[in-house]
Amino acid sequence: MRVGVLTGGGDCPGLNAVIRALVRKGVQEYGHEFVGFRDGWRGPLEGHTKQLDIPAVRGILPRGGTILGSSRTNPLKMEDGVRKVKENLAKHEVDALVAIGGEDTLGVAATLADQYGVPCVGVPKTIDNDLSATDYTFGFDTAVNIATEAIDRLHTTAESHMRVLVIEVMGRHAGWIALHAGLAGGANVILIPEQRFDIDEVCGWVESRFKVRYAPIIVVAEGAMPKDGELVTKDGTLDSFGHVRLSGIGDWLAKEIEKRTGKEARTTVLGHIQRGGTPSAFDRWLATRFGLHAIDAVQDGDFGKMVALRGTDIVRVALGEATAKLKTVDPALYAEAGVFFG
Amino acid sequence: MRVGVLTGGGDCPGLNAVIRALVRKGVQEYGHEFVGFRDGWRGPLEGHTKQLDIPAVRGILPRGGTILGSSRTNPLKMEDGVRKVKENLAKHEVDALVAIGGEDTLGVAATLADQYGVPCVGVPKTIDNDLSATDYTFGFDTAVNIATEAIDRLHTTAESHMRVLVIEVMGRHAGWIALHAGLAGGANVILIPEQRFDIDEVCGWVESRFKVRYAPIIVVAEGAMPKDGELVTKDGTLDSFGHVRLSGIGDWLAKEIEKRTGKEARTTVLGHIQRGGTPSAFDRWLATRFGLHAIDAVQDGDFGKMVALRGTDIVRVALGEATAKLKTVDPALYAEAGVFFG
Amino acid sequence: MRVGVLTGGGDCPGLNAVIRALVRKGVQEYGHEFVGFRDGWRGPLEGHTKQLDIPAVRGILPRGGTILGSSRTNPLKMEDGVRKVKENLAKHEVDALVAIGGEDTLGVAATLADQYGVPCVGVPKTIDNDLSATDYTFGFDTAVNIATEAIDRLHTTAESHMRVLVIEVMGRHAGWIALHAGLAGGANVILIPEQRFDIDEVCGWVESRFKVRYAPIIVVAEGAMPKDGELVTKDGTLDSFGHVRLSGIGDWLAKEIEKRTGKEARTTVLGHIQRGGTPSAFDRWLATRFGLHAIDAVQDGDFGKMVALRGTDIVRVALGEATAKLKTVDPALYAEAGVFFG
Amino acid sequence: MRVGVLTGGGDCPGLNAVIRALVRKGVQEYGHEFVGFRDGWRGPLEGHTKQLDIPAVRGILPRGGTILGSSRTNPLKMEDGVRKVKENLAKHEVDALVAIGGEDTLGVAATLADQYGVPCVGVPKTIDNDLSATDYTFGFDTAVNIATEAIDRLHTTAESHMRVLVIEVMGRHAGWIALHAGLAGGANVILIPEQRFDIDEVCGWVESRFKVRYAPIIVVAEGAMPKDGELVTKDGTLDSFGHVRLSGIGDWLAKEIEKRTGKEARTTVLGHIQRGGTPSAFDRWLATRFGLHAIDAVQDGDFGKMVALRGTDIVRVALGEATAKLKTVDPALYAEAGVFFG
Structure with a gap:
């Protein structure tokens, strides 16, 4: 059996751990051969491959990123995309394809499996933890650890200076990183995209915190928004405002708090450091187990499925269902x- | 309502996070007052208390250990122990008692609740992750992270020297830390208490590893044992052998591998560094949520229960059931x- | 002998290590008594003190911030400031004063010692490492470690996405953090305040990097500036431009690179996380030794001096000289x- | 000009940073070509080489170990060793040789340079920091950080249990790691090879610590020894005693303290984790600068020299002198x- 593997979407610590587990178990237990496709769906679309065998996966477990490269290419949106993918899979004699990625990457896999008979198995990946079919996705725990450690360090300043400290973390549509890191780091305010915040209420928390003890620490997800859109921009969108689009909600919030409370405010923007570097132990464990179970599904011929975490078990769910809801x-x-x- | 709190058993990162969450929610949302009992069950037994209010829990979230102290005192084994505990709870006008601890501490709580009508709520704690009623206990993720980071560092030596590297981790009766850290760290052999190992098989793995690539890394739980007890000691017990009792299975294994394969072997014994220091973000999150839900149970008058993690939910289970099985x-x-x- | 201690200026990991070493050696070896002055020079100015003895310094070695608080108050700029300071020192029967701080705090100590006969000993502190009389100041190594770790994580993204990654670090007037962290992290461009950069040259490095291998990582000190001031603002100052003043040079640079090269650019702003949290081992060692040697100077009656690192030795230099030059x-x-x- | 490079002796974080800096500057600024010799002096002895150019050094800065491999082979002790080394250098048209290593590796370089006219430049490397000609060697700061972090974690247990905690760190002949980590970690006793310890005095510190506050933490260098050799073994040597040789001074000390004070004692043996993994920022900076200055010496034809750190400067010293004294x-x-x- 020849198994193709691809990784799509943004960086996420643990991708290499999945690839390694797939190959180690596939080769050693099932006698599979592997074909690595480069740069997400662009690989099968354009026929770019990379050798993928046991020597190729040595030493990659602790390394961030993906040895296969990634992209956001969507063959369903290209002319003749599906035909080309199928041709390239046939050309490389691929009997099964493991797609590791988020909503978009797995959405393509679901369509190819359900509508075009491509034998796909999915492995969920999103640093934002916003896939509904699995308790957690790998990469999330790493991001939360990094953000929590940053908040820990901010407490020192909060304890000795009268400065409001704003820290902007990832999360465009879901506030999981902000919520977990905010709780773990002991933040005084947590703002998430799911619930528009009231800037007056935020300033109220800031002032009450100053009265009780120290300067407040505010964790804000990049996708969080105030209740009154017009506060942020005149025409109702963040994007039309040059400096806001550039600097993000963290800077906007710091400026607004300064203006309203008269307290100095400083921003930390973690940016890409949340999705790079070595995965946490939990993420390596989860990613490894996802890889082991995905190759089992391949061996079982159980296509159109995605592996998922439920409690401490790895289960299989329908690919289509898995990506249906944020x-x-x-x-x-x-x-x-x-x-x-x- | 006056709520007593105690922490029992060994150190575990996250204990302070539980205490803080109990107090913050109890005081702010329910108007509870708190009494901290010192040093586990010794506190209510001997009437030693400590002030426990919002100022007392400030800044403790990221700190290892427990501000309440701990012990392994068991009032059920003391003459008049139960009577004394009940008297001291009455004396301090305690309406409910939250016991944070492992099998032993919670076992006392279960007996006091079920047989003596003491209004107890339990919060599970074991660094070894060996409580059956919950998916995970706090402290475990921190220990696994520490052990994984140590294994990561050993890989450097494994790649450049021909030395077998043995790392002994915690786990007397359950191999969870060894298994998770071994997988996350990419160990070449993992030995756990649940399954006696065959020293010949271990040496076989060592030799095959040397042939393929690098020196092997072996993770061994402190409670792991070889199949042939007589290999370890002449009279059948580890304990009768001075140096083995002292140095543990890691050193025994290293010596045995040296003798059998002729390869140099070195041991790292992590010891107590696995249970100290700041909790990981996951453990702080879990401990905080345990605290929030335990005080809800207190407020609901739902005694004789323990909070537990199931998937991403915190649930309540019967205390007696919770500690029934390793x-x-x-x-x-x-x-x-x-x-x-x- | 009664010894006063104060800490002035911004946060810096290691302040508590100095205080602990002063007190431990002063009390145990020389029989000193201590008076802690609160909030920098405001303490002796307004007579605010804090108990400072061996119990007070227990457990503070690994903690960031300062148990004495800090401020930027300058008694030389207050009416009757010097008189008030001298009165309060007399009132508390202080025979010697140890001032721990940067250029400003030590400048006050120098003036008080040289012109007003106040028996001062200085301990240098600046996270920016810009004091000329000492090889290193504590806090700097911690900041460099934090920034380096962040750059390490950015490499993962740089390796898999075509994005320019800009990371802004501390350093208004001196580029030490940017230079050390940039070298240690393997950055592709390092921009420091000491040398105005040519934005065309920076874009040239960006483009050549993309040709050779990966996306570039640019470390920029907060005080770095382009050669052409008019590029940044129309009226020649950064400050007049709302969003630039707020977001800083990192965001400006990212925007400018995007505009000129057409490559997407992202910014990380580390902000206060560089000066918080536990000090590195080097900083604890240096701070501890500074404390031990400063109390020796006090005991020797060698006032008007500052301790300094030269190679591996701690030496004493004149306070006035120490703060003369950035x-x-x-x-x-x-x-x-x-x-x-x- | 063709430049050979080799790394000898034990692992040390920063070796790859030196190699990268040599090659980057040598190729880009001076137009050098490079030959990597494998496995220390065995490389030039047996003619084993490895391609060494700019692509070969990409990404190696943060990685522990050495891409060139290492050994303890000493050509001066082999028959015809010097002749073979010279022949292989000639065969590979090597005009200069950079040897990166400790006392032994550099001792060979010194002899080859001084007595046989081999154009050598040395770069000092020892994790133990015991080379007299340089303020610090790379690898040391990393080891001290790792040991300090371990001690930090032990404090948690020391604060809540009545257990003596012994931590054994590296240092056979010099106690630098024990001293720096012990001070930085706030240990209660530090034992080093340079000064034999009095076990009664150690037990005295243990008991006085228990009286004042918490359980004591003892940092012991692996080469530390008690005053009375006969306490350790009957025949005067540690080595003749099986379990002691195996387990080391840490375990011996713990057992002895238990016996004498009646307090439970536990040992952590860090072992090889001190010399593996990614180098600290300081070590990367130092190693990089050593590399840059060593290739300058090569370009200058200044052979028989070693680069060394003095304060914040990199200087050149005679190779022979550099290795003369521990x-x-x-x-x-x-x-x-x-x-x-x-």
Whole structure:
């Protein structure tokens, strides 16, 4: 059996751990051969491959990024895309394809499997943890650890200076990183995309915090937005405002708090450091197990499925179902954190 | 309502995070007052208390250990122990008691709740992750991260010297830390208490590893044992042998591998560094949520229960049930890791 | 002998290590008593003190910030400031004063010692490493480690996406953090305040880097400036431009590179996380030794001096001399790093 | 000009950083070509080489170990060793040889340069920091950071349990790692090879520590020894005693303290994790600068020299002189730390 592998979408610590587990088990237990496709779906679309065998996966477990490269190419949006993918899979005598990626990458896999009979197995990947079919995705724990460590360091300054400290973390549509890191780091305010914030309320927390003890630390997801859009921009979109589009909500918030409370505010923007570097132990464990179970599904011929974490078990779910819905932060869960605000 | 809190058993990163969450939510949302009992069950037994209010829990979230102290005192084994505990709880006008601890500490809570009507709520704690009623306990993720980072560093030496590297990690009865850290760190052999190892097989893996590539890294849980007990000691017990009792299975294994394969072997014994220091982000999140949900149970008057993690939810289970069975590594899960051996 | 201690200026990991070493050696070896003054020079100015003895310094070695608080208050600029300071020192029967701080704090100590006979000993502190009389100041190594670790993580993204990654680090007047972290992290461009950069040259490095291998990583000190001031603002100052003042040179640079090269660029702004959290081992060692030697100077009655690092030795230099000149990056040292640019 | 490079002796984080800097500057600024010799002096002895050019050094800066491999082979002790080395250097048209290593490796370089006219430049490497001609060697700061972080974690247990915690660190002949990490970590006792310890005095510190506050943490260098040799073994040597040779001084000390004080004692043996993994920022900076300056010496034809750190400068010293004397801990420096004992 010849198995193709590709990784699509943004960086995510743990991709290499999945690839290694697939190859180690596939070759050693099932006698599979592997074909690495380069740069996500562009690989099967354009026929770019890379040798993928046991020597190729040595030493990659602790390394961030992906040895196969990645892209956001979508063959479903290209003329003749599906035909080309199928031709290249046939040309490389691929009997099964493992696609590792997020909503978009797996969405392509779901369509190819369900509508075009391509034998696909999916492995979910999103640093934002916003895929609904799995308890967690790898990369998320690493990002939360990095953000938490940064918040830990900000506490020192919060304890000795009268400065509001704003830290902007990833999360365009889901606030999981902000929520987990904010709770783990002991933030005084957590703002997430799922719930528009009231800038007056935020300033209220800032002022009450100053009264009680120290300067406040505010964790804000990059996709968080104030209730009144017009506060941010005059025409209702963030994007039309040069400096806001550039600097993001963290800087906007710091400036607004300074203006309203008279307190000095400083911003830290973690940016890409949240998605780089070595994966945490949890992410390596999860990614490795995803790889081991995905190759089992391949061996079983159980296509059109994605591996997923449920509790401590790895299960298989339908690919189409897996990508149907964004998993956002439940209002009740967000409310739970509210006891620590202010 | 006045709520007593105690922490029992060994160190575990996250204890302070539980205490902080209990107090913050109890005081702010429910108007509770708190009494901290010192040093586990010794506190209510002897009436030693410590002030526990919002100022007392400031800044403790990232700190290892427990501000309440701990002990292994068991009032059920003391003459008049139960009576004394009840008297002291009455004296301090305690309406509910939250016990944070492992099998032993929670076992006392279960008995006091079920047989003596003491209004207890339990929070599970074990660095070894061996409580059956919860997917994970806090402290475990921190220990696995520390052990994984150590293995990462050993790879450098493994790549440039012909030395067998043995690393001994915690786990007397359950091999969870060895299994998770071994997988996450890319170890070549993982030995756990649940399955006696064959020293010849281990030496076989060592030799095959040298042939293929580098020197092997062996992760061994402190409670792991060879199949032939007599290999370790002449009279059948590890303990009767001075240097073995002292140095542990890691040193024994290194010596035995040296003798049998002729390869130099070195041991790292992580010891207590696995249970100290700041908790990982995951452990802080889990411990905080345990605290929030335990105080909810107190407020609901739902005694005789323990909070537990199931998937991403915090649930309540009966205290008695929670401590009934040790959660050991499933043979199938251990077998999964076997693909990486040798 | 009664010894006063104060810490002034911005946060810097290692302040508590100095305080602990002063007190441990002063009390145990010399029988000193201590008076902690709160919030820098505001303490002796307004007579705010804090108990400072061996119990007070327990456990503070690994903690960032300062248990004495800090401020930028300058008694030389206050009416009757010197008189008030002298009165309060007399009132608290202080025989010697140890001032721990940067250029400003030590400048006050120098004036008080040289012109007003106040028995001061200085301990140098600046995270920016820009004091000329000492090889290194504590806090700097910690900041460089944090920035280097961040750059390490950015490499993962640089290897898999075609994005220019800009990381802004501390350093208003001296580029030491940028230079050390840039070299240690393997950055492709390092921009420092000491040498105005040519934006065309920077874009040239960006483009040549893309041709050879990966996306470039640019480390920019917050005080770095382009050669043509008018590029940044129309009226010649950064400050007049709202979004630039807010977001800093990192964002400006990213935007400018995007505009000129057509490549997407992303910014990470580390901000205060560089000066918070636990000090590195080197900084604890240096701070501890500074404390031990400063109290020796006090005991010797050798006032008007500052402790300083020269090679591996701690020496004493005149306070006035110590703060006379900002230590900036030597052009030759900066040129050395140029081999790694592009 | 063709430049040979080799790395000898034990692992040390920073070796790859030296190699990268040599090649980057040599190729880009001076137009050198490079020949990598494998496995220390075995490479030139047996003619084993490895391609060494700019692509070969990409990405190696943060990686521990050495891409050239290492060994303890000494051509001066082999028959015809010098002749073979010279022949292989001639065969590969090597005009200069950079040897990166410790006392032994550099000793060979010194002899070859001084007595046989081989054009050698040395770069000092020892994790133990025991080379007298340089303020610091790379690898040392990394080891001290790792050991300090371990001690930090032990403090948690020391604060909540009545257990003596012994941590054994590297240092056979010099106690630099023990001294620096012990001071940085706030250890209560530091034992180094330079000064035999009195076991009664150690037990005295243990007991006084228990009285004052917490359980003590003892840092012991692997080469530390008690005053009375007969305490350790009956025949006067550690080595004749099987379990002691195996387990080391840490375990011996723990056992002895248990016996004498009745307090439970636990040992952590860091072992090889101190010399593996990614180098600290300081070590990368130092190693990079050593590389840049060593290739300058090559270009200048200044052979028989070694680069060394003096303060913040890189200087050149005679190779022979550099390896003449072991740099041990000065008694006065050790005494400085004594204020923190007990």
